[in-house]
Amino acid sequence: MRLxxxxxxxxxxxxxxxxxxxxxxxxxxxxxxxxxxxxxxGFFVNGVALFSTLVSTGSFLGFLGLAxxxxxxxxxxxxxVSSCVGFIISMLLASGPLRRFSEIxxxxxxxxxxxxxxxxxxxxxxxxxxxxxxPAYIVPELMGAGLAGSYMLGIDFSYAVIIVGGVYVLYVxxxxxxxxxxxxxxxxxxxxxxxxxxxxxxILHFGGLTPLLKQATTVxxxxxxxxxKVSLWTYMGISLGVFMFVLSSPHxxxxxxxxxxxxxxxxxxxxxxxMSLVFHLLGYLGVAGAALIISPKLAQVDKTFIVVMDELxxxxxxxxxxAAILAAIMSTTGAMLLACAAEFSNNxxxxxxxxxxxxAQTIRLAKTVIGIIGVLxxxxxxFQTKSIGVIVGLLVEGTGxxxxxxxxxxxxxxRANAVGGFLSVxxxxxxxxxxxxxxVVPTFAEILISLPVxxxxxxxxxxxxxxxxxxxxxxxxxxHRS
Amino acid sequence: MEKDGLLEKNPSFRLGVALIxxxxxxxxxxxxxxxxxxxxxxxxxxxxMMSIGVFSVIASIVIIPVxxxxxxxxxxxxxxxNGEGDQL
Numbered sequence: 001m002r003l004x005x006x007x008x009x010x011x012x013x014x015x016x017x018x019x020x021x022x023x024x025x026x027x028x029x030x031x032x033x034x035x036x037x038x039x040x041x042g043f044f045v046n047g048v049a050l051f052s053t054l055v056s057t058g059s060f061l062g063f064l065g066l067a068x069x070x071x072x073x074x075x076x077x078x079x080x081v082s083s084c085v086g087f088i089i090s091m092l093l094a095s096g097p098l099r100r101f102s103e104i105x106x107x108x109x110x111x112x113x114x115x116x117x118x119x120x121x122x123x124x125x126x127x128x129x130x131x132x133x134x135p136a137y138i139v140p141e142l143m144g145a146g147l148a149g150s151y152m153l154g155i156d157f158s159y160a161v162i163i164v165g166g167v168y169v170l171y172v173x174x175x176x177x178x179x180x181x182x183x184x185x186x187x188x189x190x191x192x193x194x195x196x197x198x199x200x201x202x203i204l205h206f207g208g209l210t211p212l213l214k215q216a217t218t219v220x221x222x223x224x225x226x227x228x229k230v231s232l233w234t235y236m237g238i239s240l241g242v243f244m245f246v247l248s249s250p251h252x253x254x255x256x257x258x259x260x261x262x263x264x265x266x267x268x269x270x271x272x273x274x275m276s277l278v279f280h281l282l283g284y285l286g287v288a289g290a291a292l293i294i295s296p297k298l299a300q301v302d303k304t305f306i307v308v309m310d311e312l313x314x315x316x317x318x319x320x321x322x323a324a325i326l327a328a329i330m331s332t333t334g335a336m337l338l339a340c341a342a343e344f345s346n347n348x349x350x351x352x353x354x355x356x357x358x359x360a361q362t363i364r365l366a367k368t369v370i371g372i373i374g375v376l377x378x379x380x381x382x383f384q385t386k387s388i389g390v391i392v393g394l395l396v397e398g399t400g401x402x403x404x405x406x407x408x409x410x411x412x413x414x415r416a417n418a419v420g421g422f423l424s425v426x427x428x429x430x431x432x433x434x435x436x437x438x439x440v441v442p443t444f445a446e447i448l449i450s451l452p453v454x455x456x457x458x459x460x461x462x463x464x465x466x467x468x469x470x471x472x473x474x475x476x477x478x479x480h481r482s
Numbered sequence: 483m484e485k486d487g488l489l490e491k492n493p494s495f496r497l498g499v500a501l502i503x504x505x506x507x508x509x510x511x512x513x514x515x516x517x518x519x520x521x522x523x524x525x526x527x528x529x530x531m532m533s534i535g536v537f538s539v540i541a542s543i544v545i546i547p548v549x550x551x552x553x554x555x556x557x558x559x560x561x562x563x564n565g566e567g568d569q570l
Contacts, residue, residue, distance in 0.1 A: 073528045081535040085505050088538040092498035092545065096553075213523075224524050226512075236509050243505070263550055270542040277535045412495065480492065481557050 006153050008319030012326065013167050016183050020171035023178040039257070041181055043264040047271030049181045050255050052188030054083060054246065054276060056332035057144030058392030060191065060325055065301030067288035071220065071227045078238040080280025084273040086246030091269035094247065095256045097411045097479035099265045102257040104478060109342040110250040110403065117410040117475060118421030120351060125425045127343040129402050130250050133395055134336040135377050140391040141329045142381035148325045151306050152318065158382055165378030168330040172337050173367050177258060180334045187327030194324035195279055199286030201312050206293065216289035219296045223289065237445035238393060244400025244451065248407045251339040340373055341366035393444055394436065401428040401450035409458050414476050420462030428454030494549045497541060504534050
C-alpha cells in the first residue's frame with residue numbers, strides 16, 4: 001500500500017464530492033439547471049470540460065497502449081488529429097444550430113433534436129442505441145480504475161472498481177450537469193498536464209527527443225512509421241470512427257447546450273480541439289516511447305502510462321497521476337451516465353409513459369436510472385477481460401455510425417425527412433453490428449461500411465418519400481438565424 | 483441563398499466542407515502511396531494530418547467573428563424583407 005499516493009487519491013475523491021454538494025442546491029432548481037447547467041458555462045470552463053469528457057480511460061490507458069504496440073503515427077492521426085478535426089467540424093457545422101435548437105425548444109438531449117426534426121420513432125431508436133452503447137462504454141472505463149488501483153495503490157481490483165463506481169455515481173446524482181462540468185474542469189487540467197508533463201519528463205530523462213526516439217525505434221521499428229501489421233482500412237476506420245464520435249456523441253452534444261451563447265460554445269470547441277491535439281501528439285510521443293525503453297516486452301499494453309509514471313515520477317506526482325487516471329475514468333462515465341438518464345427520462349418515460357410528468361418527477365426518475373446503470377456497469381466491470389482500447393474503439397465507431405449522418409443532415413439538409421432520419425439511425429447501427437460480427441473487414445474498419453450505409457439510407461429514404469412539413473423546414477431555417 | 487435545401491453560403495459550412503475534403507485527401511495520399519513516403523523518419527501522411535489539425539484550430543478561431551457577423555447581417559437582411567435575404 002502506498003500511503004502518499006493513496007492520500008492524494010482520497011483527497012481527489014473528497015474534492016469531487018465537495019463540488020457535487022456545492023452545486024446541489026443550484027442543480028435542484030429544475031431541468032434547465034440539472035441537464036443544461038442553467039446555460040451559464042463560459043467558453044474556457046466548457047472547453048476544458050469537453051476535453052475532459054473526450055479523454056477517457058481509452059485515451060489515457062487503452063489508446064496509449066495502441067501507440068506502444070502499433071506505433072505513434074497511427075494514434076497521432078487516428079486520435080489526435082481526428083478528434084481535433086472532429087471538434088472543429090462540430091464547431092463549424094453543429095454547435096451553433098444545436099445551441100439555438102436547445103434555446104428555441106428548451107431541450108437538452110441530442111435525441112430530442114431527432115424527435116423535433118424527424119419524428120419520435122427516430123428519437124426512440126436513437127435513445128435505445130444510447131442506452132445500449134453508453135453503459136457498455138462505461139464498463140471498460142471502470143476496468144481501468146481496477147487496473148490502475150491494483151497496480152498503483154496495491155488495492156484489490158474489485159475494491160478499486162467498486163469505490164470509483166460509487167464516487168462517480170454519487171456526484172452525478174447529487175449535482176447533475178453543474179457538478180459534472182466543474183469536476184470535469186479540474187479533471188481536464190489534471191489529465192492534460194499529467195500526460196504532457198510525463199511526456200516532457202520522459203524526453204528530458206532520456207537526454208532529449210532524438211535519443212528517446214532512437215532508443216524507442218530500436219525496440220519497435222514501426223514506432224514512428226506506418227506499421228505494416230495494421231491494414232490501411234483499420235488506419236482509416238479508427239480515424240473516421242473517432243471523427244464521427246466526437247461530432248455526434250450525445251454526451252458531447254449535451255455540453256453544447258450548457259454554454260452562455262453560441263459564440264462561447266464555438267470558442268470552447270476550438271479550445272478543446274487544440275488541447276486534444278497537443279495531448280495526443282506530444283503526450284503520446286514521449287510516454288509511449290519511454291514505455292518501449294523502460295519495459296520493452298509489456299504484455300498488458302493498457303499499463304503503458306502506469307509503467308512510465310511509476311518509473312519517472314516522484315511519489316507525489318504518482319499520486320497526482322493516479323488521480324488523473326481516475327479523472328479520465330470518472331469524467332467520461334459521469335457525462336455518459338447523465339446522457340443515459342436524460343435519454344430515458346425525457347425521450348422514453350415522458351414521451352411514452354407519462355407525458356404530464358412534472359420536472360421534479362422526471363429528475364427523480366433520472367436519478368433512479370443513474371443509480372441502476374451505475375450499479376450494473378460496476379458489476380459488469382468486475383468480470384470483463386477484453387482490452388480497454390478495443391472495447392472503447394468499437395463503441396466509438398458504433399456511436400458515430402448511428403448518429404453522425406442524421407445529425408448533420410437534420411441541420412443542413414432541408415429535404416431530410418422522418419423516413420430518412422429513422423432509416424439512417426437504424427441502418428447505421430445495424431450495418432455496424434452485422435459488419436463487426438461477420439468479420440468481413442479488419443477490426444475498427446467497420447465504420448467504413450456502416451457510415452456510407454447510414455448516408456445512403458438517409459438519401460434514399462428522404463428522396464423516395466414526401467418532403468418534410470413546412471414546420472420542419474422552418475425549424476431548420478431557424479437553427480441558422482442569430 | 484439555398485440550392486437543394488443546403489445553406490451553402492454560410493462561412494462555417496464552407497470551411498467545414500473544405501476541412502472534410504482536406505481530411506479525406508490526407509487519407510487518399512495513403513492509398514496512392516505518396517503518404518507512406520517519409521520525411522525525417524515520419525510518414526508524409528502523418529505530417530499532412532498534423533498540419534491539417536493545426537490549420538483547423540487556427541481557422542476555427544478566425545471564423546468565429548466572421549460567422550457571427552455573417553449571421554447578424556443575414557438576419558438583418560431577412561428582417562428588412564430584402565430579396566433573398568441571406569447574402570453578404
